[in-house]
Amino acid sequence: MTTLSPYDSMSPVSQAAYRAKGAAADLAPLPRAAKDDALLAIADALEVRASEIVEANAEDVAKAREAGTAEGMIDRLTLTPERVRAIAADVRDVAALPDPVGEVVRGSTLPNGIDLRQVRVPLGVVGIIYEGRPNVTVDAAALCLKSGNAVLLRGSSSAYRSNTALVRVLRDAVGGAGLPADAVQLVPGESRESVRELMRARGLVDVLIPRGGASLINTVVQESIVPVIETGTGNCHVYVDAAADLDTAVEILVNSKAQRVGVCNAAETLLVHQDIAAEFLPRALDALADAGVTVHADERVMAYAKDSRATVVEATTEDWETEYLSLDIAAAVVDSLDRAVEHIRLWSSGHTEAIVTTSQQAARRFTQLVDSTTVAVNASTRFTDGGQFGFGAEIGISTQKLHARGPMGLPELTSTKYIVTGDGHVRR
Incomplete structure (x- = not known):
């Protein structure tokens, strides 16, 4: 047998x-x-x-x-x-x-x-x-x-x-x-x-x-x-603080969004402090336009888009939760750093968030309050990557908290x- x-x-x-x-x-x-x-x-x-x-x-x-x-x-x-x-x-x-x-x-x-x-x-x-x-x-x-x-x-x-x-x-x-x-x-x-x-x-x-x-x-x-x-998916945010250097902020924003769009560490939402919005947004919108990016804007961002070269459409609730993986970005003006953190906590996938600021106090508070795998200070979201971190090619970016987190x-x-x-x- x-x-x-x-x-x-x-x-x-x-x-x-x-x-x-x-x-x-x-x-x-x-x-x-x-x-x-x-x-x-x-x-x-x-x-x-x-x-x-x-x-x-x-x-x-x-x-x-x-x-x-x-x-x-x-x-x-x-x-x-x-x-x-x-x-x-x-x-x-x-x-x-x-x-x-x-x-x-x-x-x-x-x-x-x-x-x-x-x-x-x-x-x-x-x-x-x-x-x-x-x-x-x-x-x-x-x-x-x-x-x-x-x-x-x-x-x-x-x-x-x-x-x-x-x-x-x-x-x-x-x-x-x-x-x-x-x-x-x-x-x-x-x-x-x-x-x-x-x-x-x-x-x-x-x-x-x-x-x-x-x-x-x-x-x-x-x-x-x-x-x-x-x-996890990468619904990543770039927050431009009231104390941001404008040139740095524009460069980081465009790199985060447009350097390569079909990846999980590309930025999908821009948040701008109200105190810097009038000075920053016209420049940012034109820079995004030059990169071919369509902006899904809230009412406050729309107000600064009238003379911009940017393609701007009205944002819906769905935009805040979307990982576009395309030349699109959601954008909103927030009243404060804490409001930016509230927005991120509500909509983020927990992947990567960036703050652009010259204020050490603002950077410290942002990194303490934001609960994502990676928090970047004055750096592009695109750096969340095993190779960039010196780990070699990564197996993935874990957004959970048990066993492994991040690249x-x-x-x-x-x-x-x-x-x-x-x-x-x-x-x-």
Whole structure:
């Protein structure tokens, strides 16, 4: 009588997770050098096979344009030879980062002579559910491999050809470097059912990380029985204080909004203190016009827009809660810094807020009162990024408060365990 293993009765998604769990067990004890060699092999392979990747991506981009996809989303989807080289460079940067696995978080010798250490260990199998950003495929794989985790990648169907090509390159490089190729897998299937199966793979998948819009994130948070690290949408604010330097404020505003619109750290709302509005807003509106930005303005901002070159429309309640991911920004005049904070508390997604001011007192109060992952003082919201923070390519920006918050680099992809070393100790 033949006995079937549990694997034989599993769905394709569960089988992938089962293989990933085995790969994770093999990865966990590997030294840094073995993981770094695999990452450098990945970087080289991306550059050598860039044309193959870009060709596959072009099919996804063409399909997206036919479907009328917004330009901001197409920008996220698009891979060029230059972007592939930049992704490869990011992988090399990850290889150069310290390995968090084995780091002693804390330790001591207890009064009874037992040696106690809390050390970093991989999470295990990490599932990433994300939308049309194929660069996430490589970023996630690189960070997971470096931190000793296996990764299951479930991108959107809009990037399926791109992700298939990328994962093929990644697996070839990982296997060629002597690591288990199943440490990097694309979740089988393009249907929503494959996502639901991944969310139900408790015991095989250790944690899920969703990256994308509010709808995707909410679905994963609400429906998953696998633990979730929630990455949030980016309804980010720039507050121009009464004591702001006007030139600095204009430059930060335009950079925050228009430097790249289809990303979560782009500013979506401008708040201006009433004492500086008459002087600042005409300049700001013209600068936004030059950048091609449409302003969704409250009544007080509208009053300063009459002689502006800006395209201005009346703001609705919906505008204050919208992550545009486009050349649009909501704008309002507020009576005070505290009113700006009230607005942010009401509408912010908890990602990034910036204040522009020359007042140390105002900056201190703003940073104390605003409860977001990142609060910028006289700096663009666009700096909330793992690479900009020196973490290497990030896995996402967590807007929750448990386990990880803000840009998630390598340490955030580990858990810890305690190692207790005695000399025949028994508890009495």
